[in-house]
Structures are given as C-alpha cells and as structure tokens.
Amino acid sequence: MNNEKLDMILDQIENMSHLKSEDIPSLDLYMDQIMTLFDINLADNKRHDDDKLLTKTMINNYSKEGLLKPIKGKKYTKNHILQMLLIYSLKNTISIQEIKKILQPFHDHMEEIEPIYNNYLNIQKELSHDVTVSIQNLIKNQHIDLDNSYQLVFILLLICSLSNQYKMIAERILDTFYETNEEK
Numbered sequence: 001m002n003n004e005k006l007d008m009i010l011d012q013i014e015n016m017s018h019l020k021s022e023d024i025p026s027l028d029l030y031m032d033q034i035m036t037l038f039d040i041n042l043a044d045n046k047r048h049d050d051d052k053l054l055t056k057t058m059i060n061n062y063s064k065e066g067l068l069k070p071i072k073g074k075k076y077t078k079n080h081i082l083q084m085l086l087i088y089s090l091k092n093t094i095s096i097q098e099i100k101k102i103l104q105p106f107h108d109h110m111e112e113i114e115p116i117y118n119n120y121l122n123i124q125k126e127l128s129h130d131v132t133v134s135i136q137n138l139i140k141n142q143h144i145d146l147d148n149s150y151q152l153v154f155i156l157l158l159i160c161s162l163s164n165q166y167k168m169i170a171e172r173i174l175d176t177f178y179e180t181n182e183e184k
Contacts (some may be wrong), residue, residue: 002146028075069107079110101178
C-alpha cells in the first residue's frame, strides 16, 4: 500500500507545474500581479496550502540584495519575472549571496535569461523523470517494502543522502567557478 502512495508522490513531484516563459505576459507587471502569477501557476509546488511562493518582502529583498536588475518605476518586466523564477529554483539549495554571484552578471545581458530558463525547464523535466525511475528501480531491485518502518527509514536516508550529494556538487561548482572578490 505505501509503495503505491510513493508512486503517487513521485508522479506528483515529477509533474509539478512550472511557469513557462511563453506563459509570462510581455506586458510589465506590478508586484501583486507577479505574486498572483506565481500563486496560480505554481500552486502545486507548495508543501502546505498556506505556504507562500513569493511575497512583497521577498521581491523587495531580492531587489535590495542586487539579485534583480533594478526596475524602472513600479513595474517588473518579463526578464525580471524570469529572474525571480530562477531565484525561486535556487533559493532552497544555495544562499542568496551565491545566487547573486550567478545572476548579477546577467543584469547587462537580460536577453540571455529567457533561453537559460527555457533550457533549464526542458532538461529539468527529463532529469525529474530519471529520478522517479531511479527511485522506483531502487525499491524494486532492493525489494523494499514501504509498509515496513525500517525499510521506510532506509529509503528516506538514501533520498536525503542523494539530496545532500547534489547540494554539495552545486556548492563545489560555485566554489570552483564563481570566485569571490577576495580571491581575485
């Protein structure tokens, strides 16, 4: 029974919605409109119903920290929204300062954000499927019964270990390819 529940979880995660660049209006949007855009299009990305995907405080902090290219007036362009989506994708794994190192060089080349984002979405979809298949194969090949509490802990340990491994790879890439000002 729990194996079926896990298959359902894997399917939900694999098929979580993403906001495609072509679904972002070309018109500039106010902050409230952007938050609504995120809430409508990414609702299934929330762990809990009352979780906030994006708030005014987050947007203001991203602007103050230099993660977003400065806006003109009170409206945000499509490229600003794409930057927010990239921040949203990165912020649970790496720090705001590390995200700044990655995104700030694009402030003068905002036209490059959309192809990066589109490529990311395309490849992420494939990799997400690979993760689902990998976990299902692991459970099948190791004869894991998720109704057994010991085996459930075992699979959680493995999944968390892989998550940590991916995070460490990202950190090492940052440390290797994104030097700090003191190291230059």
